[in-house]
Amino acid sequence: MSKRKPIHAVEELRNVATDYYQKLDRASKDPFQKVAWCSSVGPAELLLAFDFKVYYPENHTAMLGSSRIANKYIPVAVAQGYSPEICSYLTSDIGAFLMKETPLTKAYRVEEVPKPDVLVYNTNQCRDIQEWFAFYARTFNVPLLGIHSPKNIEEINQSHINYVEEQLKQMSDSLEKISGNDFEKKKLEETVHLSLETSNLWTEVLETAIVVPSPFTFFDGCIHMLPAVVLRGEQISVDYYRLLSQELEERVENGVAAVENEKYRLYWDGMPIWGKLRVNSEQFLELRACVVASTYCNSWIFSDLNPQVPFSSMAKAYTGLFINRSESSKEKYLQEMTKKYQIDGIIFHNARTCPYNSNTSYGMPKRIEEQTEVPNLVIDADLNDLNVYSEEQTKTNIEAFIEQLAGI
Numbered sequence: 001m002s003k004r005k006p007i008h009a010v011e012e013l014r015n016v017a018t019d020y021y022q023k024l025d026r027a028s029k030d031p032f033q034k035v036a037w038c039s040s041v042g043p044a045e046l047l048l049a050f051d052f053k054v055y056y057p058e059n060h061t062a063m064l065g066s067s068r069i070a071n072k073y074i075p076v077a078v079a080q081g082y083s084p085e086i087c088s089y090l091t092s093d094i095g096a097f098l099m100k101e102t103p104l105t106k107a108y109r110v111e112e113v114p115k116p117d118v119l120v121y122n123t124n125q126c127r128d129i130q131e132w133f134a135f136y137a138r139t140f141n142v143p144l145l146g147i148h149s150p151k152n153i154e155e156i157n158q159s160h161i162n163y164v165e166e167q168l169k170q171m172s173d174s175l176e177k178i179s180g181n182d183f184e185k186k187k188l189e190e191t192v193h194l195s196l197e198t199s200n201l202w203t204e205v206l207e208t209a210i211v212v213p214s215p216f217t218f219f220d221g222c223i224h225m226l227p228a229v230v231l232r233g234e235q236i237s238v239d240y241y242r243l244l245s246q247e248l249e250e251r252v253e254n255g256v257a258a259v260e261n262e263k264y265r266l267y268w269d270g271m272p273i274w275g276k277l278r279v280n281s282e283q284f285l286e287l288r289a290c291v292v293a294s295t296y297c298n299s300w301i302f303s304d305l306n307p308q309v310p311f312s313s314m315a316k317a318y319t320g321l322f323i324n325r326s327e328s329s330k331e332k333y334l335q336e337m338t339k340k341y342q343i344d345g346i347i348f349h350n351a352r353t354c355p356y357n358s359n360t361s362y363g364m365p366k367r368i369e370e371q372t373e374v375p376n377l378v379i380d381a382d383l384n385d386l387n388v389y390s391e392e393q394t395k396t397n398i399e400a401f402i403e404q405l406a407g408i
């Protein structure tokens with residue numbers, strides 16, 4: 001039986017996560033400290049420049065998924081009129097809130113999610129995020145601010161950037177009033193600078209998997225992405241990725257493979273199945289298949305950030321995300337990734353409740369196979385709702401796919 005090789009930096013990751021959530025908890029109880037809730041690819045740098053402590057509900061709900069308790073909460077939100085067909089991040093998070101439960105208690109000794117003074121989203125990822133945050137804005141009776149991004153973009157042009165930049169500047173005016181702090185360009189330049197550094201180091205980490213055999217898997221990435229999501233714009237994420245990058249470089253130098261005797265290199269498109277991360281990773285390990293790259297982990301790469309032009313570069317970086325692009329633009333990206341990482345096969349996760357992160361509905365898997373000659377497998381599952389996931393069927397399909405790659 002092959003074994004997963006633990007990454008030592010995970011110990012430090014636990015400290016980083018505990019410190020992050022405990023600080024948020026203290027901020028929530030401090031009348032002089034403001035807390036902002038932010039979507040995972042929202043304008044974090046702007047919030048940090050106004051000294052908000054920033055909380056990300058998507059990380060919280062991914063914890064519900066990975067601890068396999070999301071299905072306990074989804075029906076509670078459904079009873080409030082939210083469809084079981086919409087984002088299961090949303091339904092499980094709202095359900096847990098209504099039941100006054102949170103996985104933060106067990107993981108970090110934090111009794112409840114922090115109370116927001118403002119909620120900030122960007123529709124660059126989807127529409128559901130707006131409705132999700134609107135629930136909490138009504139519940140806590142606090143302002144809800146949004147960036148409404150242009151969608152399905154082929155190539156980003158100046159008019160896209162201007163449109164989003166103007167919204168960011170208007171948001172900055174509102175945040176000035178809510179925070180009670182004056183806008184200081186220097187502070188924003190600093191948070192954008194730290195975010196860019198985080199992004200560059202996170203890229204370095206992910207790109208160690210270009211090496212054959214890869215020292216890192218997509219499943220490792222799902223765990224180690226936390227600082228890039230919740231702490232970008234802060235020094236702590238930079239420090240963490242320096243540590244992780246160093247460990248992975250050592251693995252590369254010593255020829256340490258994440259998957260012993262790596263035989264197949266796979267790409268994962270779409271979201272993780274949070275509650276089955278371990279099961280999926282162990283099956284690939286057994287089959288000597290390493291999932292070396294993914295669209296998901298790369299979503300927190302923001303190379304277009306530039307501290308010298310903070311507003312316009314944030315507009316460009318956050319509008320240019322994969323999820324926000326046209327089908328043909330996404331296809332070009334996937335073609336490049338298959339070459340860069342020497343991919344033998346692609347897994348497309350068709351997540352039932354997140355059509356935005358699923359690229360299976362408009363013929364993309366077939367077209368990609370024709371364009372790249374790399375075969376693919378579509379897995380029907382979900383990010384948090386395990387009721388739509390069949391373990392046996394998924395295992396059988398993955399096994400058959402690897403046999404296909406082996407030419408059996």
Ligand code: SF4
Pocket residue numbers: 087088089090125126127128129353354355356357383
């Ligand atoms: S992108 Fe998908 S998973 Fe994320 S909030 Fe939107 S619908 Fe939910």
